[in-house]
Amino acid sequence: MVSSKDVARAAGVSQATVSRVLNNPESVRPVKRNKVLEAIQQLNYEPNLIARSLVTNNTRTIAFISGSMRNNFFIDTMDSIINLAKDRGYRTMIFFDGNESLKDIWSTVKGHMVDGVILSLVSMDDPVLEDIMNSGIPHMFLSRRPRFGGNYIEIDNRLAGELIASHVVELGHRRIALLSGELQYSTFLGRKEGIDKVMAEAGLPLEAGLVHYINTATLSEIEKVVWKMMQFNEPPTAIICTSDAMAIACMDVLLGMGLSIPGDVSISGIDDSKLAAHQSFQLTTVGHKIFEIGEIAVENLLEMIGHKEIDKKRQIVLRPELMIRRTTARHVE
Amino acid sequence: MVSSKDVARAAGVSQATVSRVLNNPESVRPVKRNKVLEAIQQLNYEPNLIARSLVTNNTRTIAFISGSMRNNFFIDTMDSIINLAKDRGYRTMIFFDGNESLKDIWSTVKGHMVDGVILSLVSMDDPVLEDIMNSGIPHMFLSRRPRFGGNYIEIDNRLAGELIASHVVELGHRRIALLSGELQYSTFLGRKEGIDKVMAEAGLPLEAGLVHYINTATLSEIEKVVWKMMQFNEPPTAIICTSDAMAIACMDVLLGMGLSIPGDVSISGIDDSKLAAHQSFQLTTVGHKIFEIGEIAVENLLEMIGHKEIDKKRQIVLRPELMIRRTTARHVE
DNA sequence: ACCATTTTTGAATACGTATTCAAAATAATT
DNA sequence: AATTATTTTGAATACGTATTCAAAAATGGT
CATH class of the missing domain: 1.10.260.40 (lambda repressor-like DNA-binding domains)
Structure with missing residues (x-):
């Protein structure tokens, strides 16, 4: 060379x-x-950028710790992050969870001397969060955040839950199922809280057999769970999924069973990923422009990297909107 | 630190x-x-992995130069590449085309001292291909390849074109439109050649007004083009798209116009991306297991990096299969 | 306890770049 | 032309690691 x-x-x-x-x-x-x-x-x-980095002590690279590409939310955020970062002269390294722990990923990220990190895949109480927040490396949590502290951008998950649950309840559904992500993630906890609140107020607390916690990394249980629920004497007439990815997987199963949506069962998601708007899905969901979420994360991260308003707390909560499309319909007996 | x-x-x-x-x-x-x-x-x-790389002269990182995440083919290949590479102890850096030229991307890639490169986004005659092939950096072209030489893996694009065109012709369609990618890419050239051959043999050469070349990076022309074609006195009864991404975008437009698929018009893609199999699409397409394409690329690349059979030519052509699903149907007058 | 081997260790160096500091070259001023 | 101020240059060094080489320590055999 x-x-x-x-x-x-x-x-x-x-x-x-x-x-x-x-x-x-x-x-x-x-x-x-x-x-x-x-x-x-x-x-x-x-x-040789490697050698250059060694002496300048910056890499003009940010890391994005993302969830699986099987989930369109991450595709959309990744896309906007990479593109905006590129416009600003930064390269993005993508890290997935896979089966390593966040701790291991964090080691690798630190080793790569990136100038900043966007994290999309943290559970609320992961012990490594302390390390991350004290590392001095600029960071933004995107969508999922620590229970306490940290810089983050998210939508108001509680509100998102309330909006979607209200919508379904108002359509006259009474047997409502919930496909939730795991509650160690702030996202899914908040969403479920909002849903629980509305259901309780409506006098329709969620039944045990109709609530399922899905491993959102693989979505592998969805088929079995949905299939089983639809065999009940009184199957649910609506399934609320707390992510678009789950909703779309769920639709795949239901349609595969020969059921019609929303004729036989209403489906809803949360996120408003690009794919949800496709005419072939027309998924009812709630969210906030996803590309904006990614961009705000990058903007803030780069401000921190550039030492602008370095000690300002960056805790941004966006207000989601209900997008009523064609997978939910009024329930008729 | x-x-x-x-x-x-x-x-x-x-x-x-x-x-x-x-x-x-x-x-x-x-x-x-x-x-x-x-x-x-x-x-x-x-x-500090940066410092380590400087002395060991390897980064345990491969680069993947990918097309936009708007295209599910790239999502699927990226996913399989990243995961297999990770299993083998390699990290993957993702590069997109954006609006930079391949030349610029190549500079950056070289600067990062990656151990190998998978390229998914080259036109057949890009002058920088010479550089790439002579650089001594192990490489695999994935799907798109140089006109001459290089290590690559692709499907038999000509055959793919023939298979899909035959299928559509056999269904009785006579007014057939083609949405093709730009012909400077080997992929799209090959596919179109196969289609042309079948159409010629069937005595149905493609009409000028029914053939369109789409910028596959943005897909932005699709809406206009499709809308226009469907206003013709005699609109096409089938649209062959030479990628799933185009087909899915096309479906979005058609459904948005209130047309039914395949009732009013049959649609087909090429690639057999994961999304195409979703019950909401059930896109008729032709392809070869995508994850396998990515994995073969990685396996071969790592062999070269490990100096195994270093000078073996790696030019792999997979045989695609026709996947008849529900977006194509017999044409009835 | 002695010498011969083998193993373990630290000092020095290399990797490719940016940067500091002083020397050399040029420009400006008288 | 002589002096001073300024700009341009190169030699030396640092960044954090792996590795070589020779010295030191431990081990083995008698």
């Missing part, structure tokens, strides 16, 4: 001068500068 | 010993080893 030393030799200057041509071209006289530029062309030289 | 020197000082050993504990623990006596491990714990030390 050709290095700046090779360029220096070819151009008859010192390595320092080559470095200057790269980082501060005006500081070197045109004659030499051109010689260097020629040599760079000639040798097809590309600066 | 705490370095191995700090650990060394705390443990009362040399920095070299700390390094050894990390990379070859058996080579240091248990007494010292434990002291070092304690100090590591104590100081919450994390090795």
